[in-house]
Amino acid sequence: MRYYLLKRLFLAIPVLWLLATLVFMLSRLLPGSYAAESILQEGNGYYAKGSAADRATAYQQYLIRTGQHLPLFYFSVSSGATPPDSLLRLLPEAAQHNLQQLAWHIGNWQEAYTFWRTLQELQLHAGPAELQALAPFLQTITTTTNVQQRVEAARAIIKYDTASPLARKLYRLALKLQQQHRLSFMIPSLRWHGTANQYHKWLTGILHGNLGNSYRDSRSVTDIIVETSANTFWIIFISMLLTTLAALELSIKLMQPRYKQWRKAVMPLLFLIDSIPLFVLALLLLVLFASPAFLQLFPVYGLGYGYGGQTRIEQITHTLPYLVLPILCLSLAHLPYLVNQFYNALSAAESMDYTRTARAKGLPYGLIIRKHMLRNALLPIITLLSDFLPALIAGSVIIETIFAIPGMGRLLVTSVQARDYPLLVAIVLVVAVAKVVSHVLADICYAYADPRIRYQSQA
Incomplete structure (x- = not known):
C-alpha cells in the first residue's frame, strides 16, 4: 500500500507541473495588465498628474522591476517581420498592436519600429494645441495601411511645422517605407531566449x-x-463535515421502511433546493436571516473587526457568527446531490445476498444498514467525497465574494480583476494540490474500506 501511494504521488508531480504551466501560459495571454491600468491611464493611480512621457518611463521601469519585460518562454516562433518579444513587452498593448500591424505591412520590423518610435516622440514633444491640429494626420499615419496616404499625412505635418526635425525625420522614414518587403512575413523566425525568460524565472522560484x-x-x-x-x-x-454527516444520516433514515412517508416529502424538497443556484441561495439566506425586514440573526459583511489581546477562544467566538450563513449556504447547496448518491449506493447494497442473509437472521433493519450495507456502499461514497472537496473550493469563490469574506475564493476573484498573474497562478496551483491530495486520501480510504484493494496494490 505504501508503494502504491508513493507511486500515485510521483505520478501527480508531472500532472501538477503540466497544469501549472498551462495556467501560467494562459494567464500571460490574457488581455490587459495591472501596470497599464494603474500607471498609463491618465487621471488614475499615483501617476495621474504626470506627463505622458513620465508615465511611459514609469511603466517600463515597473515591467523591468517585476520581470515582465522578459520573453515568455525559452524560445518563440513567429514571422520574420514580427518584432522580438523582448521589444514588444516593453510597450503597452495598444502600442504592441499598432507596431505589429505596421511591421507586418512593411515586412521589416526594424524600419517599422524606427518609424513608430519617431511618431511617438513627435506626439510627446508636441504641445496641446499643436497636437490637436495634427490629430487627423497622426490618426491617418497610425491606422492606414496605404503607404502613399501615410506619406501624404507626413508631408502635411511638415507643412504645418517646417522647423520640426522630428517631422522631417518622419517624412523621410515614410518615403523609405515605400520600399516594402511584402513577402518577408511568410518567412518563419525561431528566436532562442535561453534561461532569461519569465517561465524559467517562475519555475525556478517554485522549485525553491x-x-x-x-x-x-x-x-x-x-x-x-x-x-x-x-x-x-x-x-x-x-x-464538508456537516454536509457529509447530514447526507449519511438522512439517506440512512430514508432507507428505513418506517420513514417511508418522510421520503415522499424530503425528496421533492431536496430537488427544489438543488434547483436553486448557489448565489441565489446565498442571497435568500441573507434576506431571511440577516435582514431587519425578517430575522436579523447573523451579521452580513466580512468577519468583523478583531481587537488586540483576544484569546483564541474569544477570536473564535467573535468570528463564528459571521461564518454561519456561508457554511449553511455551502452545505445546503451540496446536500441534495450527496443524499441522492448515498441513497442510491445504499439501495444497490440492499439487493445483495449479505443483506438478505442479515434480514433472514432477524436483525433490526437500522443495524443492517449501519453494520452491513453502509460498509459495502463506502466505495462509491468515497469516490463522491473525493470530488466533493474541489466542488466546495469552487463554491467558496461565490460564497466569499457575496459575504465579503477575506478568503482564497475572494482573493482569486480580485486577482483576476487586477490581472495579478503570480497570485492567480499560485491559487490555481494550491487548488490543484488539494485535488491531488483528495484523491490520495480516497485511495487510502479505499484500502481500509475494502482489504482486497490493499492486496491488489501490493501484488
Whole structure:
C-alpha cells in the first residue's frame, strides 16, 4: 500500500507541473495588465498628474522591476517581420498592436519600429494645441495601411511645422517605407531566449519554494495565501463535515421502511433546493436571516473587526457568527446531490445476498444498514467525497465574494480583476494540490474500506 501511494504521488508531480504551466501560459495571454491600468491611464493611480512621457518611463521601469519585460518562454516562433518579444513587452498593448500591424505591412520590423518610435516622440514633444491640429494626420499615419496616404499625412505635418526635425525625420522614414518587403512575413523566425525568460524565472522560484510577488503591492504571494487560506479552510472543512454527516444520516433514515412517508416529502424538497443556484441561495439566506425586514440573526459583511489581546477562544467566538450563513449556504447547496448518491449506493447494497442473509437472521433493519450495507456502499461514497472537496473550493469563490469574506475564493476573484498573474497562478496551483491530495486520501480510504484493494496494490 505504501508503494502504491508513493507511486500515485510521483505520478501527480508531472500532472501538477503540466497544469501549472498551462495556467501560467494562459494567464500571460490574457488581455490587459495591472501596470497599464494603474500607471498609463491618465487621471488614475499615483501617476495621474504626470506627463505622458513620465508615465511611459514609469511603466517600463515597473515591467523591468517585476520581470515582465522578459520573453515568455525559452524560445518563440513567429514571422520574420514580427518584432522580438523582448521589444514588444516593453510597450503597452495598444502600442504592441499598432507596431505589429505596421511591421507586418512593411515586412521589416526594424524600419517599422524606427518609424513608430519617431511618431511617438513627435506626439510627446508636441504641445496641446499643436497636437490637436495634427490629430487627423497622426490618426491617418497610425491606422492606414496605404503607404502613399501615410506619406501624404507626413508631408502635411511638415507643412504645418517646417522647423520640426522630428517631422522631417518622419517624412523621410515614410518615403523609405515605400520600399516594402511584402513577402518577408511568410518567412518563419525561431528566436532562442535561453534561461532569461519569465517561465524559467517562475519555475525556478517554485522549485525553491518561492511563488513570486504580487503585482499590486509587491508582497510575497506565499504570505498572502497563508493569511487568507485559514478562513477558506474552516469554511470548507466545516461545510464538508456537516454536509457529509447530514447526507449519511438522512439517506440512512430514508432507507428505513418506517420513514417511508418522510421520503415522499424530503425528496421533492431536496430537488427544489438543488434547483436553486448557489448565489441565489446565498442571497435568500441573507434576506431571511440577516435582514431587519425578517430575522436579523447573523451579521452580513466580512468577519468583523478583531481587537488586540483576544484569546483564541474569544477570536473564535467573535468570528463564528459571521461564518454561519456561508457554511449553511455551502452545505445546503451540496446536500441534495450527496443524499441522492448515498441513497442510491445504499439501495444497490440492499439487493445483495449479505443483506438478505442479515434480514433472514432477524436483525433490526437500522443495524443492517449501519453494520452491513453502509460498509459495502463506502466505495462509491468515497469516490463522491473525493470530488466533493474541489466542488466546495469552487463554491467558496461565490460564497466569499457575496459575504465579503477575506478568503482564497475572494482573493482569486480580485486577482483576476487586477490581472495579478503570480497570485492567480499560485491559487490555481494550491487548488490543484488539494485535488491531488483528495484523491490520495480516497485511495487510502479505499484500502481500509475494502482489504482486497490493499492486496491488489501490493501484488
